[in-house]
Structures are given as C-alpha cells and as structure tokens.
Amino acid sequence: EAQVTQNPRYLITVTGKKLTVTCSQNMNHEYMSWYRQDPGLGLRQIYYSMNVEVTDKGDVPEGYKVSRKEKRNFPLILESPSPNQTSLYFCASRPTGTGELFFGEGSRLTVL
Amino acid sequence: GDSVTQMEGPVTLSEEAFLTINCTYTATGYPSLFWYVQYPGEGLQLLLKATKADDKGSNKGFEATYRKETTSFHLEKGSVQVSDSAVYFCALSYNTDKLIFGTGTRLQVFP
Numbered sequence: 001e002a003q004v005t006q007n008p009r010y011l012i013t014v015t016g017k018k019l020t021v022t023c024s025q026n027m028n029h030e031y032m033s034w035y036r037q038d039p040g041l042g043l044r045q046i047y048y049s050m051n052v053e054v055t056d057k058g059d060v061p062e063g064y065k066v067s068r069k070e071k072r073n074f075p076l077i078l079e080s081p082s083p084n085q086t087s088l089y090f091c092a093s094r095p096t097g098t099g100e101l102f103f104g105e106g107s108r109l110t111v112l
Numbered sequence: 113g114d115s116v117t118q119m120e121g122p123v124t125l126s127e128e129a130f131l132t133i134n135c136t137y138t139a140t141g142y143p144s145l146f147w148y149v150q151y152p153g154e155g156l157q158l159l160l161k162a163t164k165a166d167d168k169g170s171n172k173g174f175e176a177t178y179r180k181e182t183t184s185f186h187l188e189k190g191s192v193q194v195s196d197s198a199v200y201f202c203a204l205s206y207n208t209d210k211l212i213f214g215t216g217t218r219l220q221v222f223p
Binding site: 042043045048099100102103104 | 144146148153154155156157158161201203205206210211213214215216
C-alpha cells in the first residue's frame, strides 16, 4: 500500500530535549516536505526536499532541522524544542511535476 | 505574493443540504488549484483539482470550477452526508513548487 508513515504519532516532551520525528514514503517520490498545522493558521511549510541531499527552508524553518540521506526518508529534528513548537506536524511527498501531495497521518507534539 | 483565502468556519449543515465553501486566490502566474480534505484524526488527502482556467474538478459528488475572472475555486456539493464532516483546505501550486494552503474550513453535517 502506497503511504507516508510518520513516527511517533503522539509525543509529549520538555523544553530543550532533542527529538526526531521520522517520515518514510514507499512511493519513490523525489519531493518531500514537512508542514505544521496550527488553529487559525492552516498548514505552514517548515522544510522541503526536492531530492536526496537537497533541502530548502519553507516559511517557518526556525528551530527545525531536516536531512535527506535517502530518497524514502525525511526526518524532522528539533534540537532544542520550545513550547511554541507544540503543534500537529505532517510529512508529505509528491511525484515530480505534480501538485498532488500525499500526507502522513500526522504527529502531535506537545512541548512543556 | 501568492495566497489563498477561505471562508471562515465552521459551516454547519443538515444532511442532504447544499454545500458551498468559498475559496479565492491571489497568484502572480497560472497555478493549479486543489481542494484537500482532512477527516478527524487523519492527514490531508486530495479531493479534487483543476489545472487551468474553466476546468472543473470533481470527486465523490464534490465539484469546483477554476474561475480565472473571479480568481475563485469554490467547492460545492449538492447533498451532503454526515460522513462529509471534515476540514476542507483550498490550495494552489505551480506544480514544481510548494502548495500554498488556505486556513481550512470545518464542515459539520448533522443528521
């Protein structure tokens, strides 16, 4: 089954404790992206990657890092999480040349 | 810059009512337009799309027409069901770039 898989789905952590949210897709898509969803703000792009070893900032990259060492994986790293990073995070991928994104089920992160 | 504006929600309807969710966009070029739906506890999934002016996207009884003259892409359905309750996002993209999303409109359908 074609899918984008994120882990963990739910996480509660404390300020400053590094964490990684993993994302993996099995559709051989070159493009992958991370979004955060906040009430009243919709989805905002954090980082995206057009291909292996190519990553770029989105609209709200501060406080986040990503890497793309393999085509299928695109982890999101919070080196020192803060409460304003409490949000619902979505990983997505898409085929080259189309606008159709395939989303993971989301990771709800709470930073205390 | 490019942007998408959606009507505020929630939209509350009775089953079998007619649905319209308004979406207007601002674009410097000629983007493709999309409607995504997010069911409770799930990620977004593509509902329909239109790639050029006057195109009509349709799926699951939902329709939207790409109106360049009014820069709109309103979502419509003739008869909603309880199972249509979800958050609907309008978005635009130039296909080689990111999607720009609206803020989403929550639809609640009651029996």
